[in-house]
Amino acid sequence: MVLSFMECDALAMEAVLVWYRGHARSLPWRQTRDPYRVWISEVMLQQTQVTTVLPRYAAWLAQFPDLASLAVASEETVLKAWEGLGYYRRARLLHRAAQQLASEHRGVFPADFAAVLALPGIGRSTAGAILSSCFEAPYAVLDANVKRVLTRWYGVDQPTDRALWSVAQMLIAASDAPREWNQAMMELGACVCRARQADCAACPLIVHCRSAHAVEYVPRHRAQVKHLHWRLHLYRHPQYGVWLQQRPADGIWGGLWTPPIEEVAPQAGAQADLIHALTHRRLHLYAVAGEGEPPSPGRWMGESSAPAVPVGIQRVLALAEQFQHPFPQ
Numbered sequence: 249m250v251l252s253f254m255e256c257d258a259l260a261m262e263a264v265l266v267w268y269r270g271h272a273r274s275l276p277w278r279q280t281r282d283p284y285r286v287w288i289s290e291v292m293l294q295q296t297q298v299t300t301v302l303p304r305y306a307a308w309l310a311q312f313p314d315l316a317s318l319a320v321a322s323e324e325t326v327l328k329a330w331e332g333l334g335y336y337r338r339a340r341l342l343h344r345a346a347q348q349l350a351s352e353h354r355g356v357f358p359a360d361f362a363a364v365l366a367l368p369g370i371g372r373s374t375a376g377a378i379l380s381s382c383f384e385a386p387y388a389v390l391d392a393n394v395k396r397v398l399t400r401w402y403g404v405d406q407p408t409d410r411a412l413w414s415v416a417q418m419l420i421a422a423s424d425a426p427r428e429w430n431q432a433m434m435e436l437g438a439c440v441c442r443a444r445q446a447d448c449a450a451c452p453l454i455v456h457c458r459s460a461h462a463v464e465y466v467p468r469h470r471a472q473v474k475h476l477h478w479r480l481h482l483y484r485h486p487q488y489g490v491w492l493q494q495r496p497a498d499g500i501w502g503g504l505w506t507p508p509i510e511e512v513a514p515q516a517g518a519q520a521d522l523i524h525a526l527t528h529r530r531l532h533l534y535a536v537a538g539e540g541e542p543p544s545p546g547r548w549m550g551e552s553s554a555p556a557v558p559v560g561i562q563r564v565l566a567l568a569e570q571f572q573h574p575f576p577q
Contacts, residue, residue, distance in 0.1 A: 260401070260456035261423060267452035268432035271439070273298075276305060278431060283357035283382045284315045290377050291338050291369065295527065298438075304333055315357065318343065319350040327503055327556035334526075334559070336504060340497070341369025359383045372413075380426040388416035389430040393437025400441060403458025475530045476500075477520070480561070481508040482568055483538035488548035490565060491538065492555065500529065505555040508543055521567055524560030531560060535568045 272278070275298065277289035288308060292301045311329050312318040318326070323343055330339035345367040349355060357378075358364055364375040376387035388394075390413055398412055423429040440451050448460045483491035492505040512534070520532035549555065557565075 257456055258422070260453055261419065261429070263452040263456070264432050264436060265423075265425065265428060268428065268435055272431065272435055273439070276302075277381075281382045283378055285309065286378050286381045287357070287370075287374075288342070290374050291342055292333060294338060294374075295335060296333060300333070315346055315349055316355050319346040319355070323503065324555055328554075331556050332559055336502060336556075336558075338369065340503060344368040345370065357382075359385070361385070361387060377430060380420070380430045382427075384426050386420050386423070386426045388413065388420045389434060390416050391434060391437075393441075394430075394433045395437075396443060397433055397437045397441045397453075400446070400459040401453055401457050473528055473530055475514070475532060477512050477514050477532040477534070479510040479512050479534045479536055480506070480564060481510065481538040482535055482565075483507070483542040485548055487550075489550040490548070491542035491546050492549045492557070493543070493546040494555075500526070500531070501558045501561075503556070504558050504561075505547075505549065506558065506561045508538070508546075522560065522564050524558075524563070533560060533564050535564050 275289075277286055280286065289301070289305055292305055292308075308329055312321065312326075321343070323340065326339050326343045327336060330336060333339075348367060349357060353363070359379065359382075361375055361379060364370055364378060365372065370378075373388075373390045376389045379385035379387050380389070390409070394416060395409075395412055398415055399407055402415065404411070420426050420429055436451070436453075440447050441453075448454055448457070451457065451460070454460050485491070490507060493508055495501045495504050495506060497503050514532070518534070521535045522533045524531040524533060547555070549557070
């Protein structure tokens with residue numbers, strides 16, 4: 249690590265803020281200082297694109313307009329509302345955190361960093377985003393976008409997270425607008441200093457950045473993708489729908505409802521009905537007709553009583569109808 253990584257350039261910081269004021273996207277969570285709404289947006293945006301989050305954010309707030317309404321909801325209702333956003337563990341932790349806030353903080357989101365960090369599902373970066381956005385507290389954000397901007401700006405090859413946190417905290421401590429600074433850095437990484445196609449000519453840091461025009465970005469860690477082969481046993485009742493079982497809380501699709509699943513070894517020549525991509529998994533899904541009585545425990549999924557079902561399962565069920573798999577009647 250070179251000493252220049254810790255330099256604080258006031259002119260560069262001002263350039264970033266000026267750029268943000270003229271180019272920031274109008275996003276609903278930027279129009280509020282309500283910690284609950286900012287918190288929901290931050291969790292939804294984890295590994296999920298803004299275009300996907302926008303309609304789901306509005307729908308979520310229509311169903312759970314405040315912390316109290318989320319805290320008293322059932323987990324099944326929360327998971328159903330999260331359906332389609334993926335990474336369902338986020339929804340379960342949101343629910344647990346809301347209940348903890350209701351029981352330990354009288355339903356009031358704390359302004360203390362340690363108290364926020366103690367909530368389920370909230371890490372250092374999310375806590376910094378909430379506290380800076382809602383209370384102008386000088387706590388840094390260090391998501392993937394901000395990491396990329398800092399790494400390129402300072403021209404440091406493969407910096408550690410500890411070093412990046414140090415420089416991020418140094419910069420926000422030097423700013424008199426923590427809320428705006430964190431938003432500007434995230435926006436810069438998302439819209440200009442992108443991973444594969446950085447637009448250096450449009451970047452406010454071009455005269456300050458030590459990596460300008462040489463911005464190939466290679467992640468430090470690329471997790472290996474694991475392929476899983478799952479056989480789905482489909483039982484259908486002409487009146488009650490498809491038989492579903494609830495997945496264990498831990499693991500893939502934890503707490504969601506699926507047809508009975510059997511993990512199988514890959515077979516030469518066997519073609520999956522659907523290959524569903526997760527971040528570090530590829531699920532090869534094979535739909536077969538269930539034989540005999542559906543296994544317990546479980547429930548029938550009718551149109552009027554649909555629990556939270558993963559998108560991959562929804563697609564398999566749609567394909568099963570389209571290609572007329574031989575469901576038992």
